[in-house]
Amino acid sequence: MLVTMKEILDNANKENYAVAAPNVITELDTRAFIEAAEELKAPLILDYAYGMHPDTYFIGKICTILAKESNVPIAVNFDHGGDKKYILEAIRAGFTSVMVDRSALPFEDNIREVKEIVDLTHSLGVSVEAELGHVGQASNYGIDRNSALTSVEEAVEYVKRTNVDCLAVAIGTAHGAYPKGFKPEIDFKRLEEIKKTLPDLPLVLHGSSGTDLESLRKVC
Template sequence: MYTSMKDMLLHARDHQYAVMAVNVVNMEQVKACIESAVEEHSAVILNISPRQMIAHAYPQIMAPMVKHMAEQVCVPIALNIDHGVNMEDITQAIRCGYSSVMIDASSYDFEENIRRVSAVASLAHAKGISVEAELGHVGTAADGDGLNTDYYTDVAQAKEFVWRTGCDCLAVAIGTAHGSYPKNRIPRLDFDRLKELKSALTVPLVLHGGSGAGAENISKAVACGINKINVCTDLMNHAKESLLRTLKEDPDIQYMELNEALEESMKGFIKSYMRLIGSSGQYSFDAHTGPELD
């Protein structure tokens, strides 16, 4: 079923697990995510960033495709714009049929962040679309931003921010960063801060920069209150390595068969991650009577 993020993340909050939010840029990745969700009886969120919307995943094509696939299955599927900064990108996503949007105004000061998120929330909520915001700043791993505690989310500000904006979930900064971390470095997360945020807020909490954070950190983050985890770099790297390995093992493989092999490999990664964060088995249905993904 095609839905916003709101209800699935509230379910995750109430049942103490997290939903995987996967950046996708083509049909194979969309199919891998949705089929994995069906097979794991899990919800899943499909993320597309503005950069990806321009380079690969055109929203006027991706949104109808995702919506059609989602309507064929019995688990919740959401399509979310990831790190929407410009109002133009967000309104385009809404017009094209996204079920959720993220407005990232975290690089602005507190009051401007509130103003921008409030404006998006007013527009999106009127159309039944959920809104994610970010407070603190989840920067870039290569720049060492995850080590800068000045970027971390302030608990008192977070309470005021959620109350004044009406956002449906909040991305918090506790030590992760986007992209690939330097070799052999796993980030140290501020779990005490996360526990304080969980205690202070009722909205579901989001972890960006999940790629490369390590299974132990991810599991502990979920146990401490994270309900949505964004995964982009890890899946992209896994897909690239799988592609190269398949071509090396079978240089004469046909293009369609290559895509099928890549899709199956991505499903293995996605399903394993769903089990790690506890979303597997959260939705029960009769696969024989429910509609099949086509």
């Protein structure tokens, strides 16, 4: 069944479990992820990142049709959504959630742009994920790791002012493949503080693919 990320994550947050959000690129990998979720009887977030497929509308339609036919709850999220026009295109295609990534902007600009989209999407029943701090690239880990970890104080103000449904936090993970044998340095204490301060807000972890299982279990 097709649902929003908010529906899936509010329940996961309440019941204290994590939900996988694999990146989808084609119809075939989408089918494989859904099959796996059904086998595990687990909810699923299909994450499509803008630009991974030549036709956002088409891939959105494929994902939402397959999600509707599934017997587990599935959200279709427009990951790292770019300009407003692309976000609107995703909503037209049926995505039930959008990530408005303005994490590279200064704090006030991030808030302003995200809030504008939240006001629009909430009126359409679409949920919003945003990012505070900045999750960088694994290939540039030495510099990206410490440049923009999420501040607890800023997170509180950010959530209050934007009214986002879930928040991606920077706690030491990074996108893409880490160098071989490399283990990212996760700031568990920071995560704990954010969670303690915002207990009702589901948190999102980007850059988990290459992160070791032990760290992922601890994070969850």
